[in-house]
Amino acid sequence: xxxxxxxxxxxxxxxxxxxxxxxxxxxxxxxxxxxxxxxxxxxxxxxxxxxxxxxxxxxxxxxxxxxxxxxxxxxxxxxxxxxxxxxxxxxxxxxxxxxxxxxxxxxxxxxxxxxxxxxxxxxxxxxxxxxxxxxxxxxxxxxxxxxxxxxxxxxxxxxxxxxxxxxxxxxxxxxxxxxxxxxxxxxxxxxxxxxxxxxxxxxxxxxxxxxxxxxxxxxxxxxxxxxxxxxxxxxxxxxxxxxxxxxxxxxxxxxxxxxxxxxxxxxxxxxxxxxxx
Amino acid sequence: xxxxxxxxxxxxxxxxxxxxxxxxxxxxxxxxxxxxxxxxxxxxxxxxxxxxxxxxxxxxxxxxxxxxxxxxxxxxxxxxxxxxxxxxxxxxxxxxxxxxxxxxxxxxxxxxxxxxxxxxxxxxxxx
Numbered sequence: 001x002x003x004x005x006x007x008x009x010x011x012x013x014x015x016x017x018x019x020x021x022x023x024x025x026x027x028x029x030x031x032x033x034x035x036x037x038x039x040x041x042x043x044x045x046x047x048x049x050x051x052x053x054x055x056x057x058x059x060x061x062x063x064x065x066x067x068x069x070x071x072x073x074x075x076x077x078x079x080x081x082x083x084x085x086x087x088x089x090x091x092x093x094x095x096x097x098x099x100x101x102x103x104x105x106x107x108x109x110x111x112x113x114x115x116x117x118x119x120x121x122x123x124x125x126x127x128x129x130x131x132x133x134x135x136x137x138x139x140x141x142x143x144x145x146x147x148x149x150x151x152x153x154x155x156x157x158x159x160x161x162x163x164x165x166x167x168x169x170x171x172x173x174x175x176x177x178x179x180x181x182x183x184x185x186x187x188x189x190x191x192x193x194x195x196x197x198x199x200x201x202x203x204x205x206x207x208x209x210x211x212x213x214x215x216x217x218x219x220x221x222x223x224x225x226x227x228x229x230x231x232x233x234x235x236x237x238x239x240x241x242x243x244x245x246x247x248x249x250x251x252x253x254x255x256x257x258x259x260x261x262x263x264x265x266x267x268x269x270x271x272x273x274x275x276x277x
Numbered sequence: 278x279x280x281x282x283x284x285x286x287x288x289x290x291x292x293x294x295x296x297x298x299x300x301x302x303x304x305x306x307x308x309x310x311x312x313x314x315x316x317x318x319x320x321x322x323x324x325x326x327x328x329x330x331x332x333x334x335x336x337x338x339x340x341x342x343x344x345x346x347x348x349x350x351x352x353x354x355x356x357x358x359x360x361x362x363x364x365x366x367x368x369x370x371x372x373x374x375x376x377x378x379x380x381x382x383x384x385x386x387x388x389x390x391x392x393x394x395x396x397x398x399x400x401x402x403x404x
Contacts, residue, residue: 004319043328053358057300060364064297067289074289078372078388085394210365214398220330224354228311235304
């Protein structure tokens with residue numbers, strides 16, 4: 001396989017990952033690293049570098065569309081980004097010292113967890129009063145609902161902040177967006193409405209990934225020949241997926257994609273334990 | 278409250294345009310670099326199975342710009358990726374200015390913390 005064929009194959013695989021990721025809401029980044037590592041036998045460090053770059057591209061592309069709809073909350077996003085970016089630096093710091101096998105095992109666990117989370121149906125909780133801290137940070141907001149503006153309050157700031165640090169660290173360690181953990185922090189811990197937490201999370205992913213991408217670039221993890229087809233493929237796929245999303249029936253696809261993630265998760269853990277990553 | 282919401286909305290619209298422009302610009306540069314790179318190296322055998330850090334001329338901003346001006350395909354791709362990484366940074370910088378215009382100094386401070394972390398990551402030189 002020469003460079004041309006290699007680039008075309010990886011571009012195609014990334015396109016599919018981006019497409020399914022956007023369609024199912026699970027994000028394409030989470031399958032890019034296992035695809036590169038397991039299928040194409042790319043060293044996991046190169047895979048992480050390439051994946052991070054594609055995460056920035058899709059997040060920024062999608063956020064550009066979301067912010068105009070008025071769902072995302074820029075104050076919540078910015079406040080929590082202090083936690084995710086600091087976490088990202090910590091994640092890179094850890095990545096530089098642990099073995100590829102350990103990274104693969106953590107990756108596998110995160111994959112299984114993402115699949116589990118996606119299989120659950122989420123219902124918005126009842127209104128909560130703002131906590132004192134949330135009040136001082138002016139995190140409350142409103143979003144366009146079916147019957148006009150729906151306002152919401154925020155609580156559980158310290159727990160949410162802590163989870164965000166973890167989300168950032170996982171993003172830096174594994175080269176993924178960690179959207180699943182971010183949404184968990186926002187809607188479970190902080191009681192932010194689902195639509196607001198998913199769009200704000202998407203908004204934050206690009207900034208979080210940028211914090212670790214700079215460090216990885218300087219350390220030579222980002223190989224242009226590999227990052228190029230991954231970034232272009234995932235970006236094109238996710239734009240395509242977002243366009244189809246409105247019309248498609250995604251339920252079956254969602255289960256199918258979750259099943260793929262579970263298989264990849266087990267394989268990453270297995271390869272990690274066997275020391276063959 | 279309504280004045281604040283209105284201002285926030287306008288900021289969001291501008292941020293949306295900023296992000297879109299950054300991604301399109303970055304993707305275009307990467308695509309351009311891809312053409313040069315594949316034309317020159319398309320028939321070589323790729324090897325990413327063993328990690329050896331990328332050479333210095335592809336890891337520092339100044340060297341990347343230098344290489345891109347010399348029409349190195351890989352450096353042009355890397356320049357596109359650098360633009361992509363810079364896009365969220367520009368977004369945060371713009372947010373800081375926007376919060377300052379709103380006289381929301383608490384959020385100017387919060388935003389500057391994020392900006393500081395991003396700039397550290399972008400400009401620190403590794404050992």
